[in-house]
Amino acid sequence: MKTTPTICYDEMHDGENAVRPAYSGYSGWYGEQDQAWLRKQSAEAEGFFRRTGITFNVYGNDAGEERLIPFDMVPRIITAVEWRKLSRGIEQRVRALNAFLHDVYHRQEIVRAGKLPERLLRENAAYLPQMAGFVPPGGVYTHIVGIDLVRTGPDDFMVLEDNARTPSGVSYMLENRETMMAMFPELFTRVRVRPVSDYPRRLARSLALCVPPAAQFGNTERPTVAVLTPGIFNSAYFEHAFLADQMGAELVEGSDLRVVDGRIAMRTTRGWQPIDVLYRRVDDEFLDPLTFNPTSVVGVPGIMDIYRAGGITIANAPGTGIADDKAIYSFMPEIVEFYTGEKPILKNVPTWRCSEADSLAYVLDNLAELVVKEVHGSGGYGMLIGPTSSRKEIAAFAAKLRARPDNYIAQPTLALSTCPILTRAGLAPRHVDLRPFVLVSPGGVEITPGGLTRVALKKGSLVVNSSQGGGTKDTWVLED
Amino acid sequence: MLGRSANGVFWMTRYLERAENTARLLEAGFRMALTRGDSASADEWRSVLVTMGLDRAFAEARGADYSGSQVCNFILRAPDNPGSVRAMLETARTNARMVRTAITREVWEGTNEAWMALNEALARPVRETNLGDVLSLIRRHTTLVRGAMDGTMLRNEIFNFARIGTFIERADNTARILDVKYHVLLPSVAWVGSSLDHVQWETVLRSVAGDRAYRWLNAGRLDARGIAQFLLLDGRFPRSLAFCYAKLSSNMAGLAREYGAETPSHALLHAACARLDQTTVEQIIEAGLHETIVSFLRRNGELAVAIANDYRFIE
Numbered sequence: 109m110k111t112t113p114t115i116c117y118d119e120m121h122d123g124e125n126a127v128r129p130a131y132s133g134y135s136g137w138y139g140e141q142d143q144a145w146l147r148k149q150s151a152e153a154e155g156f157f158r159r160t161g162i163t164f165n166v167y168g169n170d171a172g173e174e175r176l177i178p179f180d181m182v183p184r185i186i187t188a189v190e191w192r193k194l195s196r197g198i199e200q201r202v203r204a205l206n207a208f209l210h211d212v213y214h215r216q217e218i219v220r221a222g223k224l225p226e227r228l229l230r231e232n233a234a235y236l237p238q239m240a241g242f243v244p245p246g247g248v249y250t251h252i253v254g255i256d257l258v259r260t261g262p263d264d265f266m267v268l269e270d271n272a273r274t275p276s277g278v279s280y281m282l283e284n285r286e287t288m289m290a291m292f293p294e295l296f297t298r299v300r301v302r303p304v305s306d307y308p309r310r311l312a313r314s315l316a317l318c319v320p321p322a323a324q325f326g327n328t329e330r331p332t333v334a335v336l337t338p339g340i341f342n343s344a345y346f347e348h349a350f351l352a353d354q355m356g357a358e359l360v361e362g363s364d365l366r367v368v369d370g371r372i373a374m375r376t377t378r379g380w381q382p383i384d385v386l387y388r389r390v391d392d393e394f395l396d397p398l399t400f401n402p403t404s405v406v407g408v409p410g411i412m413d414i415y416r417a418g419g420i421t422i423a424n425a426p427g428t429g430i431a432d433d434k435a436i437y438s439f440m441p442e443i444v445e446f447y448t449g450e451k452p453i454l455k456n457v458p459t460w461r462c463s464e465a466d467s468l469a470y471v472l473d474n475l476a477e478l479v480v481k482e483v484h485g486s487g488g489y490g491m492l493i494g495p496t497s498s499r500k501e502i503a504a505f506a507a508k509l510r511a512r513p514d515n516y517i518a519q520p521t522l523a524l525s526t527c528p529i530l531t532r533a534g535l536a537p538r539h540v541d542l543r544p545f546v547l548v549s550p551g552g553v554e555i556t557p558g559g560l561t562r563v564a565l566k567k568g569s570l571v572v573n574s575s576q577g578g579g580t581k582d583t584w585v586l587e588d
Numbered sequence: 589m590l591g592r593s594a595n596g597v598f599w600m601t602r603y604l605e606r607a608e609n610t611a612r613l614l615e616a617g618f619r620m621a622l623t624r625g626d627s628a629s630a631d632e633w634r635s636v637l638v639t640m641g642l643d644r645a646f647a648e649a650r651g652a653d654y655s656g657s658q659v660c661n662f663i664l665r666a667p668d669n670p671g672s673v674r675a676m677l678e679t680a681r682t683n684a685r686m687v688r689t690a691i692t693r694e695v696w697e698g699t700n701e702a703w704m705a706l707n708e709a710l711a712r713p714v715r716e717t718n719l720g721d722v723l724s725l726i727r728r729h730t731t732l733v734r735g736a737m738d739g740t741m742l743r744n745e746i747f748n749f750a751r752i753g754t755f756i757e758r759a760d761n762t763a764r765i766l767d768v769k770y771h772v773l774l775p776s777v778a779w780v781g782s783s784l785d786h787v788q789w790e791t792v793l794r795s796v797a798g799d800r801a802y803r804w805l806n807a808g809r810l811d812a813r814g815i816a817q818f819l820l821l822d823g824r825f826p827r828s829l830a831f832c833y834a835k836l837s838s839n840m841a842g843l844a845r846e847y848g849a850e851t852p853s854h855a856l857l858h859a860a861c862a863r864l865d866q867t868t869v870e871q872i873i874e875a876g877l878h879e880t881i882v883s884f885l886r887r888n889g890e891l892a893v894a895i896a897n898d899y900r901f902i903e
Contacts, residue, residue, distance in 0.1 A: 160693070160696075161685065339686075360590065375590065375900050375903065376589055376591060377589050377591050377899040378899075
């Protein structure tokens with residue numbers, strides 16, 4: 109098995125193994141710590157996660173089993189200067205995503221301008237005809253966005269993926285910080301880190317700004333916000349409960365909801381109470397059995413009709429998946445430019461669309477060097493990482509690719525930056541990515557300074573997904 | 589508050605209470621078995637199964653082997669027993685997880701830790717040598733959760749539903765314990781107060797943690813009448829029916845205050861409290877203790893169903 113390129117950008121050390129400025133404060137502190145004590149703290153953190161129930165359900169063989177996402181205690185640190193540039197790029201991209209969504213569900217100017225093949229919308233399951241001609245309350249499509257970034261050099265941040273449906277992981281961003289502050293309080297007096305704990309409050313405020321036309325309030329009332337979860341067996345249930353708790357919102361399941369007098373209402377101990385804004389953590393397909401998958405038991409029958417009639421706000425809006433589809437992704441540079449009139453600040457990863465004959469031929473010839481992903485896949489399932497796959501695996505994947513080329517895109521195997529993790533032998537570099545979380549409301553775009561850093565715990569591995577054994581780190585954005 | 593959440597906290601506390609009472613029942617059985625011969629202890633273990641409504645399930649799964657180790661392991665951890673203490677903790681914890689946003693962090697962590705500790709303790713069959721440790725572990729953890737609720741939860745409807753679950757279950761358990769001893773172990777009513785085995789009554793008191801309180805109040809007099817008075821009607825004893833119903837009253841009154849109205853279940857509760865209040869132990873013995881308890885258990889169950897309906901626990 110080949111490993112990844114050996115020359116990667118390391119977040120903490122430069123080519124001469126000197127500590128980069130971002131890490132100078134941390135490194136000073138780290139040098140004074142006793143290694144055995146650090147390892148003991150690390151083991152205690154695990155017990156803490158277990159006790160508090162910060163777990164993750166894994167689908168597949170051990171269905172229903174609750175696992176921990178491994179937490180590594182070396183933070184991923186971003187300087188104020190780096191963050192300013194990233195923020196500008198993220199905001200630009202998120203504005204473009206929302207403008208794009210409005211356009212594809214209305215006049216489709218981008219198709220008329222010849223910048224995007226109409227086929228990509230027409231033949232795409234993520235495109236919901238039910239959304240055509242409808243403007244969501246407040247004009248917001250993606251209330252919550254997670255932008256997956258990777259770094260390959262000092263100034264080379266690239267967007268690997270946009271998450272415009274129901275991005276998860278924000279609870280880990282918050283709990284990781286809590287854990288670090290509980291374990292190493294003195295560290296935060298030595299290094300000035302921008303806080304992230306504000307996120308649930310901002311989320312609540314941002315959702316409350318998008319009330320539907322049917323909601324009417326007196327001066328003292330506030331909108332009723334609820335979080336819709338598929339239930340305790342969902343992989344991200346902890347996060348759903350966590351966010352509802354932190355926002356002071358109700359955590360509801362489909363079976364708690366029904367249509368009452370033209371609104372979506374929840375069954376409370378004193379009767380049916382209408383909901384104004386529903387932060388749903390249920391996929392489009394399962395949202396409304398009357399409109400989408402008729403076998404869904406986690407959705408609410410009739411919610412799409414109520415939504416279109418202005419009776420409720422759904423966040424994120426149904427049909428936003430068209431914007432984070434991997435086939436659309438390859439057009440993001442054009443999309444950003446089309447709607448903002450500016451050059452994209454953040455680069456895309458070069459992408460071959462296997463639906464195009466030339467690209468397919470190239471991809472098939474170079475499978476051993478490429479990463480191939482399913483257009484509609486996520487969570488690291490159903491992908492091929494050429495450099496770490498056997499010949500047999502590559503041959504099997506090639507057959508799948510030839511059978512349904514439309515279903516795949518390919519990207520070069522990136523030299524993802526590394527960040528040290530704590531091992532028994534001290535610090536050792538591992539590949540990382542970064543998912544900052546973005547809130548969109550009629551009031552504007554807010555980016556929480558930080559995000560979720562995922563880390564591949566196996567040496568050389570490039571797969572950071574928690575469903576595939578990746579871990580997480582606290583992410584620091586330094587104060588100016 | 590969601591009806592489903594009310595249902596969740598209600599069943600979370602019911603199962604925790606049931607687990608605790610089961611541990612007490614086993615503790616009493618264990619003590620009895622230590623002090624008596626094999627045949628008597630088989631009767632004792634069997635009565636524990638009857639009290640829990642598990643006698644038939646046990647006979648089907650294990651036959652007639654009423655040894656302490658068989659019965660204890662069946663009740664505590666048998667995978668083929670859906671009514672095991674392990675399953676109770678699992679259900680309590682699943683409910684707690686479902687209503688995570690309705691309970692405080694400390695209550696959730698307490699419940700989660702109870703589940704974790706018990707899973708570890710029950711990973712292997714329990715032996716006589718560590719039975720005491722396991723039982724005290726169950727008592728300690730369920731007590732911790734109750735303490736966390738007391739110390740951290742807002743006194744609102746959520747707290748009321750949690751307490752209602754606790755006291756509906758406790759009243760049920762106390763009544764069952766008394767009934768089994770009285771009805772199943774006694775050949776006929778003629779035995780009341782005469783040749784009744786003192787050790788057996790001691791066991792009843794022990795299994796509701798009332799032996800010391802009873803002795804202190806009754807100075808050595810140990811008979812069915814005194815014990816029935818104590819377990820059914822003495823409002824000072826925290827596991828008596830009278831005490832449980834006083835707590836149900838105050839929590840249901842809390843709901844009525846918060847919602848601005850009483851419900852049909854309030855009427856049921858008022859009637860039940862009036863019955864407990866106006867009945868003397870003489871009348872109960874006259875009417876038949878077993879008959880009284882059976883009708884109490886039925887009404888207690890009906891009250892739980894009425895509360896679930898009135899507050900929309902389920903659709």
